[in-house]
Amino acid sequence: MSAPAPAAATGQPCPPGAAPLAAVDDLQVCAEGDRVEIVAGVPVRLDDPNLCGHFPGFPVFPGVFIVEALVQAVDIALRTAGRSRLRLRSVDLVRFHAPLLPPDRLTLDIVAVADGPQRWSVTASGRRDDQTVTVTLRARFDGNDAVEPPGGAAAERPDGGTGASAGLVAATAGPADGTLGHHQVRALLPQRYPLLLVDRVLSMTPGTHIEAVKAVTATEPCYRDLTDSAPPGDYAYPASLLVESLGQTAALLWLTGSDSPVGDDQVLMFVGARDFVFDGVAYPGDVLRHTVHLERVIADTAFATGETYVGDRRIARVGTLMAARRPRTALAASAGAVTAAPGAATHPPSGSRPGAGRHRLRQPSAGKADLS
Numbered sequence: 001m002s003a004p005a006p007a008a009a010t011g012q013p014c015p016p017g018a019a020p021l022a023a024v025d026d027l028q029v030c031a032e033g034d035r036v037e038i039v040a041g042v043p044v045r046l047d048d049p050n051l052c053g054h055f056p057g058f059p060v061f062p063g064v065f066i067v068e069a070l071v072q073a074v075d076i077a078l079r080t081a082g083r084s085r086l087r088l089r090s091v092d093l094v095r096f097h098a099p100l101l102p103p104d105r106l107t108l109d110i111v112a113v114a115d116g117p118q119r120w121s122v123t124a125s126g127r128r129d130d131q132t133v134t135v136t137l138r139a140r141f142d143g144n145d146a147v148e149p150p151g152g153a154a155a156e157r158p159d160g161g162t163g164a165s166a167g168l169v170a171a172t173a174g175p176a177d178g179t180l181g182h183h184q185v186r187a188l189l190p191q192r193y194p195l196l197l198v199d200r201v202l203s204m205t206p207g208t209h210i211e212a213v214k215a216v217t218a219t220e221p222c223y224r225d226l227t228d229s230a231p232p233g234d235y236a237y238p239a240s241l242l243v244e245s246l247g248q249t250a251a252l253l254w255l256t257g258s259d260s261p262v263g264d265d266q267v268l269m270f271v272g273a274r275d276f277v278f279d280g281v282a283y284p285g286d287v288l289r290h291t292v293h294l295e296r297v298i299a300d301t302a303f304a305t306g307e308t309y310v311g312d313r314r315i316a317r318v319g320t321l322m323a324a325r326r327p328r329t330a331l332a333a334s335a336g337a338v339t340a341a342p343g344a345a346t347h348p349p350s351g352s353r354p355g356a357g358r359h360r361l362r363q364p365s366a367g368k369a370d371l372s
Helices: 063-078 166-171 182-188 239-257 328-335
Strands: 026-032 035-043 087-096 105-116 119-128 133-142 200-205 209-215 266-278 287-298 301-310 313-327 360-362
Touching (some): 026 063, 063 119, 063 133, 063 266, 087 239, 182 200, 287 313
Antiparallel strands (some): 119 133, 200 209, 287 301
16 A cells, blocks of 8 residues: 655644644654654643643653654544544553653654554654653554444443443442542552542552542543534543553552552652553543553562453553652653742643644655654
C-alpha cells in the first residue's frame, strides 16, 4: 500500500476526540512509499494545569503524556481523510530514560511503517533540547474502525452495560479488609487533580495483589473541548490516562507493601512497560476496574503485571509495568529545569485545552527524521 503524502499546513491544534492536552505544537512529515518519518515538537509548559497535580510543588511531565503525544502526532500525520481516528492498539515496549521538567521541550523522532490497510508499526525516540534521550518506544496503530461505539457492547456485558459487575457492586457495598477509601488513596499517592486517577481500592493483599476502580465521567477535563457534533467514537477514554490510572493502582500496591514509605524528597516514576495491549475502550459512564499483581521489587524498582476491565470485559492488559523511586533532587539535576513552588503554576483560560492554538504542521526542510 502507498503511504500518505507529506502533510500540508492545516493549523489543527489537536486530533479530534478526548485528550488530556494538545501535546504537539509542531509537526514535520516526510513519506517515502510505505515508510513515513515524523518529527513532533512537544512543549513542557509550566502553566499546563495537569502539572499542578503531577506533582504539587514539583511539576514533572508524565511519561504517559509522551505516549499521548505519539498518539496525536501519528493520527494527525497518517489518518486518511474521511476515516476515523487511528487508535493505539499496543505499546510493545516503552522506556523512559530521563525526566522532562518545565520549561523543557521534547522532540519525538517517529518512523511509521505500513503493515496492512490502515495499520502501522511505529518506533520512536524522544530527546530534550540538550540532546538527552528521554524515551524509546515501539507501538502499533490501527484505523479499521474496530472500536465499539458507546452502548454497542452493552448486550454482551453481564452487568447490562452499566460498567459495574455484580462482584464490583458487592465489593463496594461496605468496608472490608484490604479496602481503601478515596481519602486513604490521597494519603498514599502524590498525584492530585486532574491526574489523581484512582477512586478507591476494592481489595488488596499488600505486596501481592490489588483491585481498584476509577469512574469515567463526561465532566473530566479530557472531554472539555469535544463539540456537540463529535462522533460517538471520539468519547473513548484516552489510552494515556488509562495507563496512568493502572500505574497509580500498581503504585498503591507497592507503597502499602513497602517497609520504607516514599518520603517528601522522593517521587515514584513510571520508567517503562512491555506488552501493553488495548483490547477495547471505555466511555463516560463506565467504571475502570484494575487488577494488578506485584511480581518483584529489586532495590528501588518494582515490576508488576495487570489488566483493566469494564464490567467483565477486558479492555487492556500489560505484561510488565516498571516503576522506580527517585530522589527529587536527582531528577531536578538531571533535567536542569526550573521547577515551581507550590501553587505557583498558572492556568490557561477556561475552555481551552492546554497547548491548543499553538500548533504548526509543516513539511521538513531537510526531508528526513533523524533516528540515530
